[in-house]
Amino acid sequence: MEDAAWLALAREAASRWPLSVERIELAARRENKVFRLITVTGQHFALRVHRAGYRSDAELASELAWMQALSRGGLAVPAPLASLEGRMLEAVKGQRVSMLSWLAGVPLGRSGTPLNIASREGVFRALGQTLARLHNLSDAWSPPPGFTRPQWGLDGLLGPQPLWGSFWAHPRLEAVQRRTLERARAAAIDALGGWMPALDFGLIHADAVRENVLIDQGRIQLIDFDDCAYGFRLFDLATALLRNRAEPDYPALEAALCEGYRSLRVIDTGQLQLFLMLRALTYIGWIVPRMDEEGGVERSARFVATGIELAEAWLGSR
Known part of the structure; x- marks a missing residue:
């Protein structure tokens, strides 16, 4: 149209x-x-x-x-x-x-572009608090009859038909890349299956990327709830952090986000690196039906490179 x-x-x-x-x-x-x-x-x-x-x-x-x-x-x-x-x-x-x-305000940033914000750690601390408030409000709320949203659980992330597609079957993967992703998937299924009872699970935004975080006079606002779902709360933190990993002060930003979150809600971030990898893998599946869009091939290459990097790092840390 x-x-x-x-x-x-x-x-x-x-x-x-x-x-x-x-x-x-x-x-x-x-x-x-x-x-x-x-x-x-x-x-x-x-x-x-x-x-x-x-x-x-x-x-x-x-x-x-x-x-x-x-x-x-x-x-x-x-x-x-x-x-x-x-x-x-x-x-x-x-x-x-x-x-x-x-909602007025400006996005936190754009993917692929260095962050250009003042009070960087303060912003990420406030974002962590916002995500914690979102989870607190969600747990205190009783959904109406018929309420239904997708599930970013074990099957949604790693099952035979993940929500965003079979990342290990991406048509442009090289053989060694495919083996790495298959190995990471199998190991993550085993690990996540064992940790699930201890992980916080409930309604999540699921897409708190830079473009969906608006800053208005220091206030953090969240937009684009298109992919909101039931999922692991660590998934929200990982989504907010993933595309900031190239920032020179990333460790400080990660620490600030987690500190802000913990100021309002308890969370075990021991498996954050696993969820950073899982979040990266979802984009490899997501891009497959969008390969023909403008810039799709280039985005696909970036997503695959990030997913492989994080998969290798997580597998090497086990």
Whole structure:
């Protein structure tokens, strides 16, 4: 669909909500199409056109219910807005659409670009606290009937059909790389299976990468709950850290994130290196159906290199 058609769909969708819209503009073209709506009174909202076929209606409704609970609990996340019909999710021309409050701020950074933020350790300490608050609020919340989200458990990470694809079957792996990933998978299944009873598990954001962490006057905000799920809490920490490993002060950033988290919630980070590897491996599976997109081959090579590096390091540390 051309941009003009997407914009027309956004205009029609916006009419389903109790807003007097003055301007609509495309804000992000990622997994979902995100439009910024500006009302005649100067308020800003985010209209999301959800990627077709990625989530069921029940999963989308569950995502919105959780975001609403987190927002009401005081966490800085987008808050869903009910439509004129009282629904959080609307169908417009075969597309699923939702409306959220707009969060101001700038991303923590961009993947592949050195971090350019002040008070680096302070920011990561605050991010750790934000993730801890998210987990605390989630554990105190009772999901509504029918609540359903994916599972980043043992099967979702390492089973025969992981959530993001069979990373060990990536078509561009060299033979030695494939053997390394197969060995890492087998060892991780064995290790994770033994540690699971002691690991904290529950609702997680699952995608707190740089682009999804907004900073507004020192306040940490989380956006893009598209991949929120049930999973290991260490998975959230690993996701926040993985793409910062090239930073010269990475050890200090990792320590600050964990310190911030522990200031509000207990967590055993003894297996953090395992989860950094597991998080890296998920991207190897994720990129396979996106290889034909612009830059897909280059991203794939980076993901494979990172996954192999972390797999070799973790296997060597056992």
